[in-house]
Amino acid sequence: QMPRGNLETVHHRALVLAQLRKQLDSLKFREAFECMRKLRINLNFIYDHNPKVFLENVETFITQLNSINHINLFLTELREEDTTATMYPRPLNVPVPSPMPRAKKVDVVCDALRNTMEAMDPDKYCLSILTSHVKKTVPELEIALQKVHDLRAKPPTAAGAVGAEEALKYLLFLVNVNDLYDHSLGTYDFDLVLMVAEKSQKDPKEYLPFLNKLKTLETNYKHYTIDKHLKRYSKALHHLSKCGEEHFPEALGLVREQKLFSEALDLYPADSPQYKTLSCAYAEHLVAQQQPEQAGLLLWRCGEPGRALQAFVSASSWRHALCVAQQVPLPPDQLALLARDMAEKLIDQRRYAEGALLLDQYAKDCEEAISALIRGAVWEEALRLAYRHNRQDIIETDLKPALLEAFASHSSFLENHTALFCRHRKRLSVVLELKEKARLEMLDEDGPDCPDAELYSEASSVMTNSKYSHSNSRISSRSSKNRRKAERKKWSLKEGSPLEDIALLHALADIIGTVDKIREELHSLLKALVLFQYDRQARKLQLAYEEALLMMEAAIPEVWQEGAPQSQTPITGPDSTANSIMASLQHQQRPTALPLPGQWSRSRVPALSPSPWR
Template sequence: MVPRLPSIEDDSFQIRNVERGARLVCCNLTKTILQMPRGNLEGIRHRIPILYHAERLIEEEKYGIVFQMLRKNKINLNLICDINYEKFKRNVAKFIQQNLRVDYLDLFIMGLDEEESKELEFLRPRSGEDVIKRKFAEISGVKQKINEICDLMRDELVKLNDDKEYTLPILTTYVKKTPQQLIEALYLVKDLKVSEKNVERKVIPPHLNPETMKKEKKEKRVYYEDALEYICWLVDANKLYNVALQTYDFDLVTMVATQTQKDPREFLPYLNSLKEMEPEYMKFKVQYDLKEYDLALKEISQADDKYFDEALAMIKKQRLYRQALRYYSDKPELQLKIKISFAGYLHDRKYYEEAGLMYKYAGEYEKALGSLIETPNYEMLFAVAQYLNYNKEDTHKLALEYSEKLAKEDNTKREAGIVLAKYHGHGDEVQRQAIDLLIKTKNYFFAIEKASEWNKKEFIDDEIKSGVKLAYELKFNDIEKRVKEYKEKLLRLKIVQHNKKHLGSINALTIGNGAFDAETMSQSQLSDASMTSGQSSISGLSETSKLSQARVRMGKSKKKSKKKKKKKVPKENSPFEEEMLVEFLEDISVEKAERDEVSNLMKTLVYFGYIDESVYLHEKLEELMKLTNTKLWTIEQGDILE
């Protein structure tokens, strides 16, 4: 990608109109003086020269001058660190030394932004690498710039904060971070309050000193009331109170509640009730009232076991089963109750397989069997049955009941046949029923295996062999029908497109006095329309031949609807016949499941000696696959490409 400079059409490029006839008087690094026609002088500070001058000053590490210049000209202060980010991180201490005013530091920290300054585009063209980096940062969601600068500035400010002058910028670094570190900020305020026990606050009168006739200077030290009030301006008062509660420090909570003007009739009774509780239960109550249920569960899991019923009620209500299993891992008896409750919840939500596993994990094998019998996972079902010491009769009874349940649904008949053959298989009636289900679900080789195991050669020679031959005939006829249908609709599509292209109307079906029919089309070069996979060539149609290699119709990659929609048969001479034909042809496809089915059927045919039938089926499927690989589009789409 070629580097691009911003143009005057960009939003960040500001244009200033001046009077016609103005004269240029002089121009320095950052300012231009113009003389208007009526004689007055006007100074203009152009943004681009200012930015280039700022870049030179930053290279010279004159951060104080840059800060004042950008602030005066209302330019984003992020530019100071964005111009050379790595160099700024190395020179954070120098930046603070050159901007020691507290309000300047607060202004800079609160103005930090993860995105690069727009003004940076005027200093360096945006290359392809810059675009890729920015897109990656947006997708990944990684936010490092603000956190890194806040940590670096806090480390330097703490070194200079012996007289508590830079407390406010330090608090700002805690609030600005993502996520906000409000607990650390409140602890800093509390430490500030502790350090003021032996300090007397000097009262500064609003009037002038009668002796010096000058206004007395304010103290540089920041007191805890001022610090707390400052945080309240930056953070919502209710949020700050909730964070203070999570520290479990009631002195700090009282201090924040007083500062945020909470009603003492509300918070004092609540705090008094918390003080009377056991420490672990008190922490649980705080987190529960704040709706931090995960943290509340963690706290109550460390409390006495007498609170378990309350914990279990919260687990059920807030569905915290996974967290509960982790927090109660060192209390097996209580964890067992959670497992059983979790399994019941899964069963009620019809997650039967997961419920069966959880019941088995809890040692409730009967309940596990009751859940797994609702799933087609027969391996897991009979594995759990072994824990109940089932004998042959019990296993046969379970297999018969389970297979009857599976056979009621079309999508589980395959499993029904396997269950009946594998876990029962006794008696001619049951064996014949199992073989019948296996044949219907095209599980031929397993049927042959079980028939051989039962010494039932007549099953192989009669039921299975005839079932395979019938399956071949049905599948061959189905594929042949789809091939014929595809060819007919494809030919019709070429006729419609030819008429639409040359006659200008899809309803015109005659050329001159002669009829233009399918036979005429097939006798022309259209017979070779698209019988090869991967390309569609229409010989003899000069206009449409340009479209054949232009574009693959969009839409094949779209997900098909789960519900099978009824196919719309295109009506001849209708206004939308072309679009409907294309859609109809695209719906005819060969999925992987069908290819696997045909492959399995071919192997079975070879096993029984039907070599020719296997070859015919393969050739017919190949023909259909080649046809369905044809590239299709409408005339309008081809015109767009041209």
């Protein structure tokens, strides 16, 4: 070896790498390896330079190195990083090698080297083979231990071959002793465990009692105990499930503790009492997780209709609840009571049609059913039930007054929303005009070719943001839904707030969405009004809706598109510079980027106009 220190020769890295590339290309691995060690060049380069060539010449590489230590050095230095992309970039004249398979590089190299060494001489390369197991992305400690164990059982005959003792010592040098001990336990092979434990300088008083206790256990229970000790809960459950019924409570506890419900159900036959117990436990868990419907399904299928019914009712899963109730079977009066309860709940959730079905078919109370449908503005269905049960009197007493009420409320809804839309729109044009004025004033101050224009606009946007950065950081941990809500809040509609224009755009889009959404409801109301000769009201309502839609449609291009006031200044022209264009684009893109209300499309506007009652 050369003497080190200040007098060490200076090597130009580019020259060295060029030299190394040549050596590797001509498969002079030994020379390259020596050079790299000397000059501390990362050994990964041997592979990275041309992975394909390396993998095709692994045997040459091993033969040339001809040293367990050197091979181990190479293996232990392996990293996922591609050194030709990071430390030693390829010059332009060096061709890029064909891309390698997606598998992890370290695993590929370890496997290739090990396979070759095992084919060449497993005894000789014993320690390197162990290294290749340990160095894999997920270290194969069990296999390495097994190999050591095999060495002890059948000591190698060749001279100079490594014995079990030495191999184990080497393993302990590579791997943390506690990891190795755990993994030896995980093989369920007590010889191996003892072998490791003896080398581990662990206190025999500590591990021997545990091992001795384990030895007395039945095999499956022994494996379970070990798995649990190693926190391999799925495996533990698997073994425990084979230990017979007397251990089932223990299994149930494990399942509950580790939430292994779904795996547990796979381990017991569906008709066993254990399966049922597990299903119930699972259902309890699901109820606690606010998933009562799924709990109900589990309870029902494992033959617990009573509890299933409870779960379905609390999930408002009324169809399932009724099935279970009729399977039990519940006596008619109780069924009616159940139906009435659920209907009430559904109606509270504005699921009027479903509630009405329950009242009509199960509680046999058509009057209540029709009244629910009228409350929910489900006019046609209300009418159907009235005729089906020959209760046309309800039409006069309830339906018609409700229709007139619905007419009034829809009229004022349209009036209010149209007025609000106009107000917001007017205010928006004022705000945009003010902004445009401010922008022009700023540009004027800077002169037309000022290179700082972009800088200014960036700075101003930063300032606008910083005002809210505090409140943002406060909510960063909340759910994304909350975050979006908070995001909207910061666009305040208050006059003069910094993002008032965006707030107005969102408010306008919201109104369009809301007004557009009542289309179906309005259509069915119009039909009902016409049926009962309320032509005047129908005509008025239809006209109001049409006008609202047309007004909003007419506003869309002005509010959202390029006709908007802020783009009146042309962005390109003889005087424009790169920065002025960018600045004006940045200015423009904000309002344009806001999406139009998704539901809205030009083709949907005339939907009502062919109706006859104009």
